[in-house]
Amino acid sequence: MPKHILIVEDDPELGAQVEQRLRDAGYATTWWQEGRRLTRDDLPPVDLVLLDLMLPDAYGLDMLKDLRGFCDVPVLVLSARTDSTDKVRALQLGADDYLTKPFWPAELVERVRARLRRPTLQRADSLELGALHIDFAAHSVRCRDQLVELTRVEFEVLAVLARRAGEAVTRKWLVEQALDDERGGGERTLDAHVSRLRKKLGDQVQIDTVWGIGYRLADGTS
Amino acid sequence: MKLRLRVALATLGVMAPLIAGLSMLDVHAQQAAAELELIEMIQARTSLPGERERCEASPNVWQHGSAASLRPPRVFEGEHPRARFGGEAPASRFAGEAPPPRFAGAPPPGPAAVRGPHRQPAAFYAYDAALRSRQVDAPLLPEHRLPLATSSSLSRSSLWHPERVEVLVRTPWPGGACAFVLARGTTEPWLGALLPPTRIWALPVLMVLLAVLLAIGPVLRRIRQLTDAVQRSAAFDYAAGVEMHGNDEIAELARAFAGAASEVRRQLEAKDHRDRALRNFVADTTHDVAIPLTVLQGHLVTLQEAASKARVPDASVLGSAMDEAHYIGALLHNLSAAAQLDATDIRLQRNDVDLRALVTRVVSRHRPLAQQRDISLEAAMPDAELHAHADVTLLEQAVSNVVYNAVRYNTAGGHVAVLLEAEGTHEFRVRVLDDGPGVTADMLTRLRERGYRGTQARTRNVDGQGLGLHITQRVLDSHGMRLQLSSPAAGGLQVDITGERSNLAKPHAGS
Numbered sequence: 200m201p202k203h204i205l206i207v208e209d210d211p212e213l214g215a216q217v218e219q220r221l222r223d224a225g226y227a228t229t230w231w232q233e234g235r236r237l238t239r240d241d242l243p244p245v246d247l248v249l250l251d252l253m254l255p256d257a258y259g260l261d262m263l264k265d266l267r268g269f270c271d272v273p274v275l276v277l278s279a280r281t282d283s284t285d286k287v288r289a290l291q292l293g294a295d296d297y298l299t300k301p302f303w304p305a306e307l308v309e310r311v312r313a314r315l316r317r318p319t320l321q322r323a324d325s326l327e328l329g330a331l332h333i334d335f336a337a338h339s340v341r342c343r344d345q346l347v348e349l350t351r352v353e354f355e356v357l358a359v360l361a362r363r364a365g366e367a368v369t370r371k372w373l374v375e376q377a378l379d380d381e382r383g384g385g386e387r388t389l390d391a392h393v394s395r396l397r398k399k400l401g402d403q404v405q406i407d408t409v410w411g412i413g414y415r416l417a418d419g420t421s
Numbered sequence: 422m423k424l425r426l427r428v429a430l431a432t433l434g435v436m437a438p439l440i441a442g443l444s445m446l447d448v449h450a451q452q453a454a455a456e457l458e459l460i461e462m463i464q465a466r467t468s469l470p471g472e473r474e475r476c477e478a479s480p481n482v483w484q485h486g487s488a489a490s491l492r493p494p495r496v497f498e499g500e501h502p503r504a505r506f507g508g509e510a511p512a513s514r515f516a517g518e519a520p521p522p523r524f525a526g527a528p529p530p531g532p533a534a535v536r537g538p539h540r541q542p543a544a545f546y547a548y549d550a551a552l553r554s555r556q557v558d559a560p561l562l563p564e565h566r567l568p569l570a571t572s573s574s575l576s577r578s579s580l581w582h583p584e585r586v587e588v589l590v591r592t593p594w595p596g597g598a599c600a601f602v603l604a605r606g607t608t609e610p611w612l613g614a615l616l617p618p619t620r621i622w623a624l625p626v627l628m629v630l631l632a633v634l635l636a637i638g639p640v641l642r643r644i645r646q647l648t649d650a651v652q653r654s655a656a657f658d659y660a661a662g663v664e665m666h667g668n669d670e671i672a673e674l675a676r677a678f679a680g681a682a683s684e685v686r687r688q689l690e691a692k693d694h695r696d697r698a699l700r701n702f703v704a705d706t707t708h709d710v711a712i713p714l715t716v717l718q719g720h721l722v723t724l725q726e727a728a729s730k731a732r733v734p735d736a737s738v739l740g741s742a743m744d745e746a747h748y749i750g751a752l753l754h755n756l757s758a759a760a761q762l763d764a765t766d767i768r769l770q771r772n773d774v775d776l777r778a779l780v781t782r783v784v785s786r787h788r789p790l791a792q793q794r795d796i797s798l799e800a801a802m803p804d805a806e807l808h809a810h811a812d813v814t815l816l817e818q819a820v821s822n823v824v825y826n827a828v829r830y831n832t833a834g835g836h837v838a839v840l841l842e843a844e845g846t847h848e849f850r851v852r853v854l855d856d857g858p859g860v861t862a863d864m865l866t867r868l869r870e871r872g873y874r875g876t877q878a879r880t881r882n883v884d885g886q887g888l889g890l891h892i893t894q895r896v897l898d899s900h901g902m903r904l905q906l907s908s909p910a911a912g913g914l915q916v917d918i919t920g921e922r923s924n925l926a927k928p929h930a931g932s
Contacts, residue, residue, distance in 0.1 A: 281757035283770040283814040296778055299817075301750040303789035310785055367801045369840060411838025411854040412801040 202246040202315055206230045207262065208277065209254050217249065220304040221311065234258065237265035242272075247315055250294070251277045252285050260288060267293040273314050326361050328418060330403040333361050342403050349399060352378060356392050357416075360406065365418035367409040424641060425634060432633045436626050447615040448583040452576070454613025455586040459543065459604035460574050463590045467602075473592075476599040480547035480555050543606035547599040548589075555598055562589070562603070577603075584608050643671040651678055659686045698763055706756050710749060717745040740793055744829075747790045751825055755892045758818045762895050769812040769899060773923055776807040776849055780841045783821045787828050795833040798824075801840045807849050810923040811900050819896040822889030823853045823916045831857035849922040856913040860906075868906055893918075 204226050208214035211232065218228045229243055234254030248266065252259035263274060276289045276297040286297050298310055326333045332341040338354055340347045349357065355377040360368065370386040378389060393414055397406055405417035466472060546559035554562075577587035586606045592599055616622050643665070650663045659682040665675035720742035727734040784800040791798035809816070820839075827837040837855045844850040860868065868890060897904045902920030909915050 281754060281814060282761070283772070283812050286813055287770060287772045296782070298782075299754070299786075301746075301753075302786065303747075305789040305792070306785050309788065310782075313781070313785075363804065367799045367838075369801050369842075372801075372804070409799045409801070409838070410797060410836035410856070412799055412840060415799075 201225055201227045203227045203229070203244065204311065205243065205245040205248045207234060207248065207254065207259070208251045209233060210251075216304070217307065220308060221249075224308045224312070226311070234262050237262055239269040242266070242270065245272055247311060248272055248274045249277060249311070250274055252289060253279060260285070260292060263289060263292045263294055275310060275314055326364075328361060328364055328404075328416070331361070331400070333358060340400075342400055347399050349396070350392075353392050353396050353399070356389065357396055357400075360414060360416035364416045367407075367412045367415045370413040373413055424644070425637060428633055428637050429630060432630050436629065440626065443616060445580060448580055448608075450613040450615050451608040451610075452578040452583070452586050452613075455606055455608045456574075456576055456578060456588040458612070459586065459588050459606050460590055462543070463545070463592070463602050463604055467592050467594070473594045473597070473599065476547055476592075477594070477597040480598055543604060546603040546605075548601040548603065549598045550595060550600040552601060560603065560605075640671070643667075643669075647671055647675050647678070650675065651682075654678075654682055658689060659683070695764075702756070702760050702763070709752055709756065713745045713749045713752065717742055717749070720745065743790065743793050747787075747825075748829075751821070751889065754818050755822065755888050758815055758892050758896065759888070761815065762892070762899065769815065771810050771812055771900075774809050774811045774813045774816060776809055776841055776851070776922075777802045779813065779817050780820065780839055780851060783817060783824050784839055786821060787824050791828045791837065794828065794831070796828055796831050797836045798828060799836075799838050801838070801842075803841060803843055805843075807841060807843055808923045809849060809920055811902075811920070812896075815896045816900065816902075819893040820851055820853075820918060822893045823851075823918065826889055827853050827855035827857065827914065827916070831855050843922070844919060847921055848919055851918040853916045853918075854909070854913065856911070859908050859912050859914050862908070865906055865908060 204221055206214060206217055206221070206228055208217060208230070209232055214230055214232060218230045221228050229245065234251075235241065250259055250263060254262070259276070263276070266272070266274065271293075274294045276286070276294045277300060278286055278289070278297050279300040280286070289297060295314060296310070298307065324334065324336045326335070330343045332344075334340070335358060338351070340349055340354065340357060356373060359373060359376045370389055374386055374389050378385075378392075393406060397404075400406070407415045407417060409415050546554050546556050548554045548559070548562065552562040573591045575589045577589060578585065584607050586608055587603065589601055589603050592602055594600060647663070647665055650665065654661050654663050663675050663678040663682055665672045720738050723738050724734045724742070727738075780800055780802065784798060788798050824837065824839055831837060835856055837853065840850075840852040840854070842850050842852070894904055896902075897918060897920070900920060902918060905917040905919065907915045907917075
């Protein structure tokens with residue numbers, strides 16, 4: 200079932216574009232062309248609200264205040280203002296983040312997607328990433344149900360990457376998190392471990408080298 | 422109310438109660454002296470032998486007695502009373518049977534006989550112990566007015582009737598019809614008076630008034646001069662000062678005016694400066710936005726022409742059109758930031774800023790452009806929250822400019838990396854790395870120069886950087902943050918933004 204997004208935008212052109220882009224990205228949408236004071240009963244069941252702050256009827260901040268009175272649905276604020284007052288006020292009133300006009304359609308979709316992405320469960324005993332299955336407790340890794348033999352350090356590197364899958368992480372941080380200091384684990388050692396990891400895991404698991412940063416374990420969403 | 426009138430009224434206001442007080446004292450003193458005279462008269466008469474019997478037999482005698490005391494009690498005008506009475510023993514004044522001269526003596530000499538009609542002769546009324554009189558015309562004395570137990574006399578004079586004197590005297594003959602005598606007389610201008618009898622004392626009052634009015638003349642003249650000077654100064658937008666010679670308070674006032682005028686001048690100049698800045702801003706904005714918009718329109722027309730001829734549109738034209746649109750967006754935010762920074766009273770709206778959310782926003786803003794240009798744009802965040810105390814719009818624009826420059830001046834297949842890291846225990850660092858063409862050492866030096874920009878930096882592509890980096894520098898300066906540019910050995914450009922992080926990490930700025 201697609202996630203449902205409520206769009207509150209008074210400009211007909213922009214509203215139509217936003218709605219179309221979000222539908223193309225696979226979301227269900229409801230578009231309100233005017234602001235209105237909200238009560239619990241008025242709000243359709245939505246997963247995210249995209250709220251323009253400069254609305255003619257009800258001021259966007261008032262809607263936000265109403266909304267926060269009865270639910271914690273994520274709110275992404277659209278702001279054309281170039282000063283900080285409204286943004287800061289919106290954040291203080293409980294908006295999750297804001298998007299400044301002008302924005303690209305791709306930027307909008309990326310921000311909505313990031314906001315709707317469920318946070319990965321940390322400290323879970325195991326983690327499933329596409330073909331990859333990591334059992335943290337047993338220190339075992341399976342790729343397409345095939346057990347992959349990893350050294351302790353290789354496992355640590357993979358585990359650290361997996362816990363922040365989809366994010367680029369720096370070499371420095373990986374070294375700090377996964378390598379033992381006493382064994383002289385530097386960034387070159389890390390590169391060697393990653394290289395071996397890639398070979399052992401094969402094509403099913405994608406560990407990207409991120410220029411200027413380090414590595415990223417693809418989480419299959421992007 | 423004019424100052425002169427105000428001063429005259431104030432002078433009179435001070436003098437009037439003074440005169441009134443003096444007059445009252447004068448009346449009181451005259452009455453007291455006259456009463457004393459009356460008492461002395463009664464005492465002298467009561468000391469005469471056989472007088473009691475005479476009085477009790479016919480109290481009328483005491484009013485208009487044998488010697489018919491019809492004379493006014495004060496008849497010795499022109500002669501100093503004290504010299505006359507004080508020089509004689511009282512007994513001699515009332516010698517023998519003869520009534521005292523004031524009652525019944527020889528007719529007074531000279532003009533004393535010719536009195537005004539209000540001058541009544543002294544009159545006496547005898548009363549018994551209960552204050553009843555057998556005399557028909559004796560004034561009624563209420564019973565309760567009998568407090569003569571202790572003193573021998575009681576004044577019944579009133580300030581409301583300054584010339585009339587009444588005194589009730591206890592006689593040495595209690596129990597009879599003449600236990601008390603009420604004496605009624607008039608005051609005399611020469612007796613007991615504090616003020617001179619004629620109104621000559623009013624003269625000093627008039628002189629004081631005149632002196633005050635004269636003294637205020639030069640002050641008023643100087644005030645008028647000052648008024649003129651201030652009006653002249655105001656007529657020329659306070660360009661000329663307000664000058665007054667001298668050391669008095671008026672000159673001080675003139676100096677205060679001069680100070681105020683220079684403050685007004687300063688404010689006017691600041692206002693002019695703001696007006697000019699605003700006009701320039703509008704003009705620059707129009708110019709700056711008009712150019713990329715024209716280019717964008719050109720691209721759109723090219724695409725439209727291609728579409729109308731059913732040709733596949735040129736991807737490079739599409740890309741350029743996107744570039745221009747992106748540039749206009751960035752320009753708008755930079756111009757707005759410039760206006761904020763140019764304001765004479767720059768007020769940062771500093772709040773707690775979630776730096777991870779900020780960098781995420783910046784990167785997602787430029788990613789569509791980077792993708793379109795085939796440039797990889799990646800960001801690395803710390804796994805813990807990182808906050809700073811900053812104006813979120815300005816700081817975001819500062820970081821955005823650096824990232825935009827890195828994307829914009831890179832070439833296809835290039836990379837841009839944005840790294841947000843904690844630096845030590847108190848600072849954060851945003852590092853923007855690229856593998857673009859980089860800058861020459863000379864250019865780097867110039868870019869590092871504070872305030873490097875000049876108006877030409879508004880134009881596009883000055884040294885490949887332009888307005889954006891200048892705005893970044895100014896925003897960081899205003900926040901007490903640092904901008905550091907360096908050329909890494911591997912090429913490209915490395916830009917570091919370092920600043921203090923805030924420890925009050927509030928989880929509201931999203932992430």
